[in-house]
Amino acid sequence: MRTFDLSPLFRASVGFDNLTRVLDSVTRMDDAQFAYPPYNIVKSDADNYRITFAVAGFGPEEIDVQVENNTLTVKGRPAQEQTDKVFLHRGIAGRAFERRFELADHIHVTNARLENGLLHVELKREVPEALKPRKVHVASSPSQPVLSQAA
Numbered sequence: 637m638r639t640f641d642l643s644p645l646f647r648a649s650v651g652f653d654n655l656t657r658v659l660d661s662v663t664r665m666d667d668a669q670f671a672y673p674p675y676n677i678v679k680s681d682a683d684n685y686r687i688t689f690a691v692a693g694f695g696p697e698e699i700d701v702q703v704e705n706n707t708l709t710v711k712g713r714p715a716q717e718q719t720d721k722v723f724l725h726r727g728i729a730g731r732a733f734e735r736r737f738e739l740a741d742h743i744h745v746t747n748a749r750l751e752n753g754l755l756h757v758e759l760k761r762e763v764p765e766a767l768k769p770r771k772v773h774v775a776s777s778p779s780q781p782v783l784s785q786a787a
Contacts, residue, residue, distance in 0.1 A: 672733055673712070683761040687737065692753035693730045699755060701748045708737040708745060710757065742767075 675689045691699065691712055700711040714730045739759070747758040 672729055672731065673735075675735070685743070685759040685761075687757045687759070689735070689755040689757075690753065691750070691755045693728050694750070694755075696750050699750065701745070701755075701757060703739070703745050706739045706741070706743075708739055708757070708759075710735045710737075710755070 673689050673691050675687055678686045678688070680686060687708075687710075689710065694712050694714065698713055698715055700709075700713070702709045702711075711732075711734045713732050740761075742763045743759050743761050745757060746760045747756075749756050
């Protein structure tokens with residue numbers, strides 16, 4: 637098992653406590669866990685992302701998308717199928733799956749849609765105005781305003 641010493645990072649930063657949790661979860665993952673279903677992550681512009689899963693054979697009622705504590709969880713549970721079918725070849729995997737993604741702060745899921753066997757999960761970065769960069773005005777006297785918004 638790999639371990640990381642993050643103490644030099646924490647000496648020069650504040651508020652990255654959950655970084656340890658994220659790195660720890662990545663080191664515990666098994667590569668076989670990422671084999672099904674296949675997916676793409678696309679960054680369409682500075683603030684918009686899309687995760688697309690290939691989920692052929694699943695209907696909307698068999699897929700569950702949830703966000704909790706900055707973790708996106710996508711689960712697929714196939715409905716009970718008839719056991720009287722005899723497959724000569726079964727190439728479409730219809731097995732249950734669960735995928736988890738750690739989301740950065742201010743990333744929100746805006747939409748999820750199933751289209752032609754692909755599940756598209758849309759994400760958007762929405763930084764509150766209070767957290768956006770602002771210019772601090774240097775006053776020559778105490779009567780001038782101190783803060784102004786950056787343009």
